[in-house]
Amino acid sequence: MVMKFTRRESLWVLAGGVAAAAGRLDDEWQRIARGTDGMVGAAALDLTSSHIASLNGESRFPLASVCKLPIAIHILAR
Secondary structure, three states: OOOOOHHHHHHHHHOOOOOOHHHHHHHHHHHHHHHOOOOOEEEEOOOOOEEEEOOOOOOOOOOOOHHHHHHHHHHHHH
16 A cells, blocks of 8 residues: 655645644545545644544554654653
8 A cells, every 4th residue: 555645745734733724634634535545544633722633533553654663662662
């Protein structure tokens, strides 16, 4: 399964204000997910309001990239 994200799409999702753009964020995630041939999951937490936005947030996904390994090790060690 190959994810087809442009850098611009990834930066928009990461930099977007979750609480202020929750509806647009959900729409954008749905649009990105339709462009893939696999199941897409994403979640974001607005630290100022504690608002959570998610796409397939109830599903579990395996860690698929090496850059997530140090993060997973740190979280699991806590």
